[in-house]
Amino acid sequence: MSGFLGSVWWMIVSLGLLVTFHEYGHYWVARRSGVKVLRFSVGFGKPLWSRRGRDGTEYVIAALPLGGYVKMLDEREGEVAPGEADQAFNRQPVWRRIAIVAAGPLANLLLCVALLWTMFVVGRPDFEPVVGHAEGIAEASGLQRGDTVLAVDGRPTPTWSEAAMALATTAIDRRDIDVRVRDANGNQATRRLGLSGLPVDYDQRRAIALMGLTPRHHLLPPVVGGIQSGLPAWGVLAEGDRVTAIDGTPVRSFDEIGPLVQALGDRGDAGMIEVQRDGDRLALEIAPVRHQPEAGGAYWAIGISPASAQMPPYDALLRHGPLQAVPAAVRETGRLASDSFAMIGRMFTGRASVENLSGPITIARYANASAGLGLAWFLSFLALLSLSLAIINLLPIPILDGGHLLYYLIELVKGSPLSERAMVAGQYIGLAMLAGLMGLAFYNDILLLLR
Incomplete structure (x- = not known):
C-alpha cells in the first residue's frame, strides 16, 4: 500500500476504533442511567451507513472520520413527549x-490500558539502549561508546x-539529570548529563542529536559502498x-575508520x-x-x-507475561498521562514549543509507520492516541467533555444550572x-511536510 493511501487507511482505522470506544462510553452509561439515546454516530457529516436498533437508537457511520457523537434526548434541543x-x-x-459525560474519556483511558496490556503480552521488538557515539554534552558528561542506558532521571x-x-x-x-549506565565492562555508574548546556532556542525535535548522542543501531556498518578513483583504496x-580492523585495531562501525586512517x-x-570479502578474510596494505x-581543511584519506x-x-x-503485564500497563498509562499533562503545561508556559502539537496529517503518517513496524508497535501507537483523545x-x-464537566461543577457549587445565555456564549468561545x-x-x- 502506498504511503498516502496507507496513511489514510490506518488513520481511518485508528480514529474509527478510538472514537467508537469513546462514544460507546457515553452511550453505555447514558442507557444505564435511564437516558434515551437518539443517535450513535462514528464520524460527522453525511451518513454512509445507518441502522435503527430495537432500542430506538439510530447507529450511523458518517463520511468525515475525525470524531463522533452520541445524541441524547434533551428538552433544550427539541420537543420531548411528556411520557x-x-x-x-x-x-x-x-x-x-457528570458520569455520562466523563464516561467517554474514561473509556479511552481503559482502552489505553487494555492496548498496552496486549502490547506487553505480544512483545514489542526494539533496540537495546546502547550508546554508539558520544560527543559534545554527552561526551563531556562522561557517556561513551558501549554504555547501556539503564535509567534516565x-x-x-x-x-x-x-x-x-x-x-x-x-x-x-x-536541567541537568542523572543517567545510570552500565559500561562495556559491565560496571554500573551514574553520569550527570548537563542538559542545561543546550541552546536556549534549540530545535526540541533534535534534542538527542544536539546533546551529542548517537545510538548504536544508528551507526553505519563498516562496509565499503564506493571507492574514489585516484586514491589509495582504488x-x-x-x-x-x-x-574489520585497521593496523590491528578492530573496527565496529564506519565512523571509526576516519580517526584510524x-x-x-x-x-x-x-x-x-x-x-571480509565473499567469506574470505584479507589483509591489504594501504x-x-x-x-x-x-x-x-586537509586530511588523510584512502578514498572510500x-x-x-x-x-x-x-x-x-x-x-511481560499476562499477569505481569497488568501492573506494567497501568504504570505505563500513568507515566504517559503524566508526560502528556506535563507537556501541555510546558506549552502553556512557553517552555515547550507549540510545534509539538500535531494534527491529523501527522497522526496519519505515524499510524501508517507504526502499522508497518508490526502489531506491537501499532498497539503502542493506538494506546498513546487513545490516551491523548481522553x-x-x-x-x-x-x-x-471537559467543558461540560466544568459547567456541571459550577452547577454543583452554585446550586443551579448555568443560564442558557452563559452556556451559549461558552459554546462560541469553545468553538473559537x-x-x-x-x-x-x-x-x-x-x-513538517515542507521540511
Missing part, C-alpha cells in the same frame, strides 16, 4: 450527567525508545568489503587494513594520502564511502478555541 421527559438528559441529576529505560523519550522530555526543561578495496597517515607509512577538498544505511535487526524485546476531551474547553487549536495543528503538520 419520555424522565428519559431526557437535561432532567437527570447533576452527578448522573530515575526512569527505567529497558529499550532505546524509552531512553530516547525520557531524554527528549527532560531536555525540554534544560584497485585495492572493493565495494561490499567489510572493514588519520592516525595511520600521521604515522607516515603504510598500514594493514583487514576486510598508505593514506593527504587530501585537500575545495572547502575545508559507506554503503547505503540499512536498519539492523532488533536486539531487544519489551515483553486528555484532550478533558480539557476545560466548552463543546468538549478549538478552531485555533486545530488550525495550529494543521499548520504544524504542513510545516
Whole structure:
C-alpha cells in the first residue's frame, strides 16, 4: 500500500476504533442511567451507513472520520413527549450527567490500558539502549561508546525508545539529570548529563542529536559502498568489503575508520587494513594520502564511502507475561498521562514549543509507520492516541467533555444550572478555541511536510 493511501487507511482505522470506544462510553452509561439515546454516530457529516436498533437508537457511520457523537434526548434541543421527559438528559441529576459525560474519556483511558496490556503480552521488538557515539554534552558528561542506558532521571529505560523519550522530555526543561549506565565492562555508574548546556532556542525535535548522542543501531556498518578513483583504496578495496580492523585495531562501525586512517597517515607509512570479502578474510596494505577538498581543511584519506544505511535487526524485546503485564500497563498509562499533562503545561508556559502539537496529517503518517513496524508497535501507537483523545476531551474547553464537566461543577457549587445565555456564549468561545487549536495543528503538520 502506498504511503498516502496507507496513511489514510490506518488513520481511518485508528480514529474509527478510538472514537467508537469513546462514544460507546457515553452511550453505555447514558442507557444505564435511564437516558434515551437518539443517535450513535462514528464520524460527522453525511451518513454512509445507518441502522435503527430495537432500542430506538439510530447507529450511523458518517463520511468525515475525525470524531463522533452520541445524541441524547434533551428538552433544550427539541420537543420531548411528556411520557419520555424522565428519559431526557437535561432532567437527570447533576452527578448522573457528570458520569455520562466523563464516561467517554474514561473509556479511552481503559482502552489505553487494555492496548498496552496486549502490547506487553505480544512483545514489542526494539533496540537495546546502547550508546554508539558520544560527543559534545554527552561526551563531556562522561557517556561513551558501549554504555547501556539503564535509567534516565530515575526512569527505567529497558529499550532505546524509552531512553530516547525520557531524554527528549527532560531536555525540554534544560536541567541537568542523572543517567545510570552500565559500561562495556559491565560496571554500573551514574553520569550527570548537563542538559542545561543546550541552546536556549534549540530545535526540541533534535534534542538527542544536539546533546551529542548517537545510538548504536544508528551507526553505519563498516562496509565499503564506493571507492574514489585516484586514491589509495582504488584497485585495492572493493565495494561490499567489510572493514574489520585497521593496523590491528578492530573496527565496529564506519565512523571509526576516519580517526584510524588519520592516525595511520600521521604515522607516515603504510598500514594493514583487514576486510571480509565473499567469506574470505584479507589483509591489504594501504598508505593514506593527504587530501585537500575545495572547502575545508586537509586530511588523510584512502578514498572510500559507506554503503547505503540499512536498519539492523532488533536486539531487544519489551515483553511481560499476562499477569505481569497488568501492573506494567497501568504504570505505563500513568507515566504517559503524566508526560502528556506535563507537556501541555510546558506549552502553556512557553517552555515547550507549540510545534509539538500535531494534527491529523501527522497522526496519519505515524499510524501508517507504526502499522508497518508490526502489531506491537501499532498497539503502542493506538494506546498513546487513545490516551491523548481522553486528555484532550478533558480539557476545560466548552463543546468538549471537559467543558461540560466544568459547567456541571459550577452547577454543583452554585446550586443551579448555568443560564442558557452563559452556556451559549461558552459554546462560541469553545468553538473559537478549538478552531485555533486545530488550525495550529494543521499548520504544524504542513510545516513538517515542507521540511
